Amino acid sequence: MEINRYLLSILVDNEPGVLSRIVGLFSGRGFNIDSLSVAKTTDPNVSVITMVTYCDIHIIEQIKKQLHKLINVITVNDLTEKKYVERQLALIKVHAKTEKRAEIMRIVDIFRSKIVDVGHAHFTIEISGDSGKIEAFTSLMQPMGIVEIASTGAIALGRENGKK
Amino acid sequence: MKLTGAQILVQMIKSQGVDTIFGYPGGATIDIHDELDRHDDLRHILVRHEQGAVHAADAYARAHKTVGVALVTSGPGATNTVTGIASAHSDSIPMVVFTGQVPTGLIGNDAFQEVDIVGITRPCTKHNYLVKDPKKLACTIQEAFHIAQSGRPGPVLVDLPKDIIQAQIEFNMPEPTRMRSYKPNYKPNKKQMSKAVEMLKSARRPVMLGGGGIISSQASEEFTKIAKLANIPVTGTLMGLGSYPGSDDNWLGMLGMHGTYRANMSIGHSDLILAAGVRFDDRVTGNIEKFAPQAQIIQIDIDPTSIHKNIEVHCPIVGDCKMALADILDLMEKESPADFQQDREAWLDRINEWKQTTPLKYDQGYDTIKPQYVVEKLYEVTEGKAIVSTEVGQNQMWAAQYYHFDEPNHFITSGGLGVMGFGLPAAIGAKAARPDKLVVNIAGDGSIQMNIQELMTAIASDLDVKIVILNNRFLGMVRQWQELFYDKAYASTDLEKAPDFVKLAEAYGAKGFKCDDPANVTETLKTGLNTPGTVIMEFIVEREESVYPMVPAGGAITDMLLV
Ligand SMILES: Cc1ncc(C[n+]2csc(CCOP(=O)(O)OP(=O)(O)O)c2C)c(N)n1
Numbered sequence: 042m043e044i045n046r047y048l049l050s051i052l053v054d055n056e057p058g059v060l061s062r063i064v065g066l067f068s069g070r071g072f073n074i075d076s077l078s079v080a081k082t083t084d085p086n087v088s089v090i091t092m093v094t095y096c097d098i099h100i101i102e103q104i105k106k107q108l109h110k111l112i113n114v115i116t117v118n119d120l121t122e123k124k125y126v127e128r129q130l131a132l133i134k135v136h137a138k139t140e141k142r143a144e145i146m147r148i149v150d151i152f153r154s155k156i157v158d159v160g161h162a163h164f165t166i167e168i169s170g171d172s173g174k175i176e177a178f179t180s181l182m183q184p185m186g187i188v189e190i191a192s193t194g195a196i197a198l199g200r201e202n203g204k205k
Numbered sequence: 206m207k208l209t210g211a212q213i214l215v216q217m218i219k220s221q222g223v224d225t226i227f228g229y230p231g232g233a234t235i236d237i238h239d240e241l242d243r244h245d246d247l248r249h250i251l252v253r254h255e256q257g258a259v260h261a262a263d264a265y266a267r268a269h270k271t272v273g274v275a276l277v278t279s280g281p282g283a284t285n286t287v288t289g290i291a292s293a294h295s296d297s298i299p300m301v302v303f304t305g306q307v308p309t310g311l312i313g314n315d316a317f318q319e320v321d322i323v324g325i326t327r328p329c330t331k332h333n334y335l336v337k338d339p340k341k342l343a344c345t346i347q348e349a350f351h352i353a354q355s356g357r358p359g360p361v362l363v364d365l366p367k368d369i370i371q372a373q374i375e376f377n378m379p380e381p382t383r384m385r386s387y388k389p390n391y392k393p394n395k396k397q398m399s400k401a402v403e404m405l406k407s408a409r410r411p412v413m414l415g416g417g418g419i420i421s422s423q424a425s426e427e428f429t430k431i432a433k434l435a436n437i438p439v440t441g442t443l444m445g446l447g448s449y450p451g452s453d454d455n456w457l458g459m460l461g462m463h464g465t466y467r468a469n470m471s472i473g474h475s476d477l478i479l480a481a482g483v484r485f486d487d488r489v490t491g492n493i494e495k496f497a498p499q500a501q502i503i504q505i506d507i508d509p510t511s512i513h514k515n516i517e518v519h520c521p522i523v524g525d526c527k528m529a530l531a532d533i534l535d536l537m538e539k540e541s542p543a544d545f546q547q548d549r550e551a552w553l554d555r556i557n558e559w560k561q562t563t564p565l566k567y568d569q570g571y572d573t574i575k576p577q578y579v580v581e582k583l584y585e586v587t588e589g590k591a592i593v594s595t596e597v598g599q600n601q602m603w604a605a606q607y608y609h610f611d612e613p614n615h616f617i618t619s620g621g622l623g624v625m626g627f628g629l630p631a632a633i634g635a636k637a638a639r640p641d642k643l644v645v646n647i648a649g650d651g652s653i654q655m656n657i658q659e660l661m662t663a664i665a666s667d668l669d670v671k672i673v674i675l676n677n678r679f680l681g682m683v684r685q686w687q688e689l690f691y692d693k694a695y696a697s698t699d700l701e702k703a704p705d706f707v708k709l710a711e712a713y714g715a716k717g718f719k720c721d722d723p724a725n726v727t728e729t730l731k732t733g734l735n736t737p738g739t740v741i742m743e744f745i746v747e748r749e750e751s752v753y754p755m756v757p758a759g760g761a762i763t764d765m766l767l768v
Binding site: 053054058061062069099103106107109110112113114115 | 323324327328331332335352384385386387508509510513514
């Protein structure tokens with residue numbers, strides 16, 4: 042079956058051990074987690090987990106149902122069924138050789154990203170966007186020589202006119 | 206009013222209509238046992254191993270139709286419960302396990318007898334808790350009971366640090382539990398049920414399949430009425446035995462790996478399956494690709510994850526089995542029964558032919574006792590009325606095949622996990638729940654040695670259980686696989702060196718009887734069952750008898766090895 046990328050937004054009770062229940066569910070049942078981000082919501086008793094997973098349609102159905110079955114999970118929202126905005130933040134440290142500096146700065150400009158740290162040997166660039174944009178940017182930086190990357194998982198919200 | 210944590214715990218357990226708990230003390234739980242001693246209306250059964258406490262609580266829940274409760278100490282007491290909890294989880298049995306824990310201030314410090322039991326049991330409980338705030342004790346306990354018995358039932362563990370148990374707290378009975386993140390859906394969808402009724406009408410070769418969900422939602426009556434109204438033959442999973450009367454003509458016998466030939470053939474040739482409270486486990490479906498290839502499937506289950514997990518279903522109905530079956534029955538009763546029985550004669554004739562040509566069978570000669578014969582005679586002598594618990598292996602399958610359960614809550618077995626050592630403590634738990642009943646444990650000589658210490662519990666607590674050991678001097682079920690698939694290389698399955706079970710019974714203060722002659726089987730059973738107190742009846746049976754029919758693992762269920 043065809044493998045797709047799914048983005049789930051999961052509201053959970055803000056309690057110790059909840060993340061471990063979710064991660065345990067994935068490892069115990071052989072589901073994969075591509076990225077995961079946990080944050081507070083406006084309600085202090087509730088946290089939101091945004092998760093990206095690659096699987097087929099049969100598995101995503103099980104994932105959603107199994108997540109919902111966990112006692113501490115309040116709702117499971119499959120954003121991929123809807124219109125949504127997605128962002129990820131990455132910090133990328135690249136070699137900044139004299140002859141490449143201008144080109145790096147030009148690409149940074151085009152991607153509307155920012156150089157947040159400048160040294161003799163390296164630039165550190167901050168970029169945000171959906172995963173496609175970040176992948177595109179990293180692949181352009183590859184030839185410059187990437188030293189290190191730190192990246193958040195995806196976060197996302199449904200759009201106001203949420204139907205697809 | 207100020208109460209200690211221990212007092213609150215006892216109050217809360219009593220408020221749940223539970224009259225018996227099974228436990229074993231330790232440093233972390235002395236206060237609780239001390240408190241329990243003051244309450245005559247909450248009996249504490251002192252087991253001899255914590256695993257026994259959990260299996261007993263499991264069986265108590267099944268026989269009493271309430272929640273089973275076990276209480277153990279921290280560390281090793283807690284880890285000893287894991288097998289029992291995992292078994293109850295597999296079988297969806299409502300249970301609350303209370304474990305002692307080191308004081309909150311020591312948690313995380315590798316204190317003496319500290320284990321992270323909440324972490325250990327996370328994947329094998331329905332939910333679990335560590336109580337860190339005495340003020341939350343009462344409502345956590347209430348929540349635990351609520352979760353254990355609502356929706357798809359299951360075990361819940363509550364870890365109780367010693368300082369919480371000793372704290373003095375203002376106590377008020379908590380409000381009924383309301384949780385925003387847990388609201389099981391009982392109400393089935395109306396449209397789906399109308400669809401199911403239409404499907405039942407157009408079916409020509411229907412079969413009904415009942416599972417443990419029918420037993421836990423107490424839906425046997427509705428299930429049976431539907432089968433009668435539409436004259437549909439019925440099969441069941443191991444967990445579903447007793448959901449439909451086993452002595453009825455339309456009962457096909459159990460389905461699956463060791464199901465009857467006609468049950469498997471009926472499912473294999475059916476055009477419609479009405480499945481209720483089943484999860485299509487691999488022991489039932491065999492090769493999924495070849496499972497019921499011509500059938501439309503209606504599946505009723507309270508747990509949405511059970512639907513479309515292993516098998517594609519044409520009419521899923523998420524909700525309580527009892528409610529769904531009652532509604533379907535209502536809809537059916539509005540129409541003429543004949544509409545639901547078209548071409549039924551032809552279908553029943555065909556099934557009858559499978560029964561005639563290929564019944565369950567064995568040959569009882571004059572020399573050696575056949576284990577099947579013992580179970581058959583036990584059925585006759587007890588008139589099918591006993592509560593039967595089993596161990597795991599061949600004994601379990603023969604019990605399922607040859608003891609025909611007419612009522613739910615009478616067959617108590619470790620189905621999903623298949624835990625050897627389950628049967629004896631389970632018999633004790635069932636007897637505690639139903640003192641009016643004869644309770645028999647059908648055992649293998651291997652399994653009975655796994656929790657044999659519980660013999661003392663039965664005797665010390667006056668919970669009379671009758672144990673029938675089918676002694677083949679082998680780990681029989683494994684030996685059977687070795688015979689069939691490993692060239693008869695009986696590695697590590699020979700149990701020739703064994704205790705003298707009669708003397709063993711006597712050492713504990715029970716009675717023991719031994720029988721090795723087919724002519725004396727009935728007599729031994731009668732004597733043993735009529736002897737007061739706990740009794741072991743040991744039957745020396747054919748060593749290399751196998752359970753047939755059998756579907757080799759991964760095969761189609763219609764491809765059976767016959768005797
Ligand atoms: C705790 C546990 N360990 C191992 C097994 C694997 N196992 C399944 S059946 C079986 C043999 C059981 O032998 P016995 O109790 O003598 O029963 P029989 O099959 O001979 O009736 C074994 C070892 C198991 N189910 N449970």
